[in-house]
Amino acid sequence: MKKALLLRFEADAGVMKLPPFEYACPTTISEAVALLASHDGEAKPLAGGQSLVPMLAFRVASPALLVDLRKLLELRQIKIADNGVTLGAMVRWRDILDDTRLRTAHPLLVAAVEHIGHYQIRNCGTVGGSVAHADPAAEMPGIVVTCEATIAVSGKAGERVIKSSDFFRGPLTTALTPDEIITEIRLPPWPAKRRFGFQEFARRRGDFAMAGAALFYDEDGQKRACNAHVGVIGVSDRPLRLVAVEQVLNGNKIDLALIAKAEATASAAVNPPNDIHAGGAYRKALVGVMVERALKSATTQRN
């Protein structure tokens, strides 16, 4: 009995649950890119770790090298200018919620971030990490697609800027090559009187959404919607723009009849699969309800 106890103690002292990997913590972007490029696709950047470390714990991912980006301080900036809001890849959710300028500079972003994960996760998780992870139900990829943000990346071939419509390729799959890291997410300018809504539904607070909708539109002199952008999450293999719903909204006053039409159009536009969290038919109905609620909150917001 004594021996068994002792053995267990020794095993605990060497406890290692994640798969083995090498670790590097570069201080410049070029050094980070060189490290990623040197490992032939077997290296992964580590940002906030709120998605990657669970994947390591489940051993779904087992990279040979983790390149920790925490010392790249230039990736932690939030810039607000005439050309829009630029978020450094290592900006945390918490930084977005703490930056009071963003409540007017990009209220849709703030509304979405409030739904992300939990308190502790928002203290660590980053915008670049979420976008690179590309979970089909995640909020930030949904905002990127809805707002037509661009994604600035740095790789061994230099820098390039990727359009949101080209970036997400499938579940956890993006246009990034293995040697590239995201440096910035660039959101186009946000006019002061723009109307917007963000809604998602999850069984428990902080869980991934079973379906969600992010949308905005501007209004012309006759209070008709124009420039409508509607995006949905959790109903496909990637975040989607629903152009059919945007066409329903553009040129029209947003009243209850039009909202009902937008809801039906949103449901008809998606074809979600069944999974253990919800059936496809349920998600199809739910995404319509999310669009309906987001539109109702947009119409009632004070401008």
Add this chain to the structure above:
Amino acid sequence: MPVRFEVNGKPVGVEVEPRLTLADCLRHRLRLTGTHVGCEHGVCGACTVLVDGAAVRSCLMLAVQAEDKKVVTVEGLSLEDRLTPLQASFRRHHALQCGFCTPGMITTAHALLSEEPDCDADRVREVLSGNLCRCTGYISIVEAVLDARAAYKRSEERA
């Protein structure tokens, strides 16, 4: 690889494999077993510690990432001779039964009350949504946190 950081006000140096999580480093290397490990993938909140004042899940942080940081565990939020106001409030409200989730509840509540001593019940519930408790039904925990606000407000006035 070697890593140096501060735990509960004291500098520590440990030799770790990069894959060792901060939670396991605290428990198995530093023998600070107050930090509990539940789900080990960032859902249950039992392993919550403070890193530079912010509540984080120590199962999702590598020990090597704690380099040069100030880590506070539940041990660092207790006194030798008496209960802290937050602990006393948990006791008064019966805010624990089996106690497994309690270290995470205490660290999370401490972070919240230190930053927002005026938070309301909705905010407490929202913040504690990242901490699972399978015994209490949460009502007593929320009440305990709300009741402890006064102590944090007083310490803010002193500061």
